[in-house]
Amino acid sequence: MALARAWSVALRGVEGVPVEIEADVGAGSVGTQLLGLPDAALHESKDRVRAAVRNSGQQWPAHRVTLGLSPASMPKGGTGYDVALACAVLAAAQVVPPDRLEGVALLGELALDGRVRPVRGVLPALVAARSAGLRRAVVPLSALPEASLVTDLDCLGAGSLRDVITWLSGDDTALAPPGPPTWSDAARGPDLADVVGQPEARWALEVAAAGGHHLLLTGPPGTGKTMLARRLVTLLPPLSVEEALSVTAVHSVAGLLTEETPLVTTPPFVAPHHSTSISALVGGGSGLAKPGAVSRAHRGVLFLDEACEFGAAKLDSLRTALEEGEVRVARSDGVVRYPAGFQLVLATNPCPCAPARDLDCTCPSAVRRRYQSKLSGPLLDRVDLRVPMRPLTEATIAAQPAPPESTAVVRSRVAEARARAVHRWSEHGWQSNAQVPGPVLRRDHPLPETTTHALQLALSRGALTGRGADRCLRVAWTLADLDGAPEPTRAHVATALEFRERTQPW
Numbered sequence: 001m002a003l004a005r006a007w008s009v010a011l012r013g014v015e016g017v018p019v020e021i022e023a024d025v026g027a028g029s030v031g032t033q034l035l036g037l038p039d040a041a042l043h044e045s046k047d048r049v050r051a052a053v054r055n056s057g058q059q060w061p062a063h064r065v066t067l068g069l070s071p072a073s074m075p076k077g078g079t080g081y082d083v084a085l086a087c088a089v090l091a092a093a094q095v096v097p098p099d100r101l102e103g104v105a106l107l108g109e110l111a112l113d114g115r116v117r118p119v120r121g122v123l124p125a126l127v128a129a130r131s132a133g134l135r136r137a138v139v140p141l142s143a144l145p146e147a148s149l150v151t152d153l154d155c156l157g158a159g160s161l162r163d164v165i166t167w168l169s170g171d172d173t174a175l176a177p178p179g180p181p182t183w184s185d186a187a188r189g190p191d192l193a194d195v196v197g198q199p200e201a202r203w204a205l206e207v208a209a210a211g212g213h214h215l216l217l218t219g220p221p222g223t224g225k226t227m228l229a230r231r232l233v234t235l236l237p238p239l240s241v242e243e244a245l246s247v248t249a250v251h252s253v254a255g256l257l258t259e260e261t262p263l264v265t266t267p268p269f270v271a272p273h274h275s276t277s278i279s280a281l282v283g284g285g286s287g288l289a290k291p292g293a294v295s296r297a298h299r300g301v302l303f304l305d306e307a308c309e310f311g312a313a314k315l316d317s318l319r320t321a322l323e324e325g326e327v328r329v330a331r332s333d334g335v336v337r338y339p340a341g342f343q344l345v346l347a348t349n350p351c352p353c354a355p356a357r358d359l360d361c362t363c364p365s366a367v368r369r370r371y372q373s374k375l376s377g378p379l380l381d382r383v384d385l386r387v388p389m390r391p392l393t394e395a396t397i398a399a400q401p402a403p404p405e406s407t408a409v410v411r412s413r414v415a416e417a418r419a420r421a422v423h424r425w426s427e428h429g430w431q432s433n434a435q436v437p438g439p440v441l442r443r444d445h446p447l448p449e450t451t452t453h454a455l456q457l458a459l460s461r462g463a464l465t466g467r468g469a470d471r472c473l474r475v476a477w478t479l480a481d482l483d484g485a486p487e488p489t490r491a492h493v494a495t496a497l498e499f500r501e502r503t504q505p506w
Contacts, residue, residue: 004091013336016128023088028064036069039077148178211478212432219389268300438470
């Protein structure tokens with residue numbers, strides 16, 4: 001009997017930490033000891049691994065088995081270490097050659113009969129393994145399409161522990177190599193031509209897509225708020241390779257990937273119910289926090305329908321993520337960071353009774369104010385575009401252009417405006433006007449005083465905060481990009497300011 005080691009990866013958010021697993025089989029009372037701060041699921045792996053080894057045609061060592069996971073001071077959890085634990089024990093028992101485990105990352109949960117089950121976070125785990133110098137990885141067969149996204153790493157898929165043992169014994173054909181990519185872009189979604197009327201809201205949706213701005217839609221039920229919100233994601237450009245991998249890593253940790261769609265290539269759309277908890281919204285859970293809705297919407301759209309029903313505490317929990325583009329969640333096992341660069345779309349009724357006509361409202365004024373106050377001032381200050389939506393009438397339907405513009409037509413204008421913004425900010429790496437810090441706009445791209453006169457006036461009378469002024473400038477640059485202008489005009493600035501100052505018509 002001897003000492004052997006294998007490699008696996010621990011996940012802390014979307015960042016991986018290589019874990020060295022050492023197995024010592026030697027003298028002492030028969031038993032298995034697991035060291036390295038394992039959680040309950042990992043501690044139970046001793047029994048799972050022992051049964052899987054026996055049911056794979058091998059004998060579990062009738063000696064003292066000590067398993068150490070290093071770094072020992074870092075808490076470890078989950079079931080993704082099972083394959084590595086089994087291989088380390090078999091190598092220490094001299095069932096398989098220990099040298100075959102050098103430079104190999106092993107991921108997967110073991111069933112009692114030896115099947116290798118999928119685990120979450122394969123993509124970020126293999127990225128960390130590659131960065132640590134490991135050159136090969138063995139993953140569950142169902143996770144092989146996801147694993148193949150990591151370049152410069154030889155990935156193999158295992159259906160059972162018996163296959164892994166055969167491969168370690170020298171049969172290179174026992175494990176499956178990755179096949180050619182089989183995924184394709186997902187369908188773009190519903191068409192903007194389906195929306196009847198609401199020209200102002202359609203225009204605001206185009207501005208939001210062109211500049212990456214946050215949007216608030218207010219109006220009675222049935223005016224098309226949800227329809228418009230669901231069509232925003234169809235106007236956004238496809239994700240770049242870097243963005244796709246970043247989004248896919250979050251979805252991998254959340255367990256949302258499938259064999260058919262191992263790579264997220266289109267901006268995600270996430271619409272949590274208003275009864276969701278704060279932990280489900282921004283991230284949480286026992287042990288290390290799991291990604292929430294804001295992280296699953298990274299590089300896409302987070303839609304909060306019936307926003308006032310969420311409650312002030314849930315809505316205000318979004319403020320830091322909106323400002324910084326990431327969330328940091330502290331738990332007893334440590335602090336994790338998840339990306340959260342999303343576009344926020346809020347949709348709400350003007351009051352609890354929400355009649356089709358405001359004249360039919362039965363809510364006292366105090367009730368209306370209390371309902372709308374759930375959208376706090378600091379949150380609204382981070383929303384660039386606020387659009388009141390009016391009920392449909394026969395006159396508005398008759399005035400509707402026939403046919404209304406489709407998603408493809410509007411998306412082409414959005415793409416042109418985005419291209420102008422990317423060219424302007426290419427030196428800094430920003431992809432949209434909403435990402436540009438206010439000091440950069442004022443210092444490197446100052447506008448004449450005659451152009452920004454409306455902003456100065458709003459600031460002087462206290463109708464606008466400093467953050468609001470910066471956001472107005474960003475919207476003005478987006479409006480200029482849509483018009484093909486070299487810089488915003490006075491009309492563009494006034495329009496951007498109107499999007500923030502307009503009051504509800506009810």
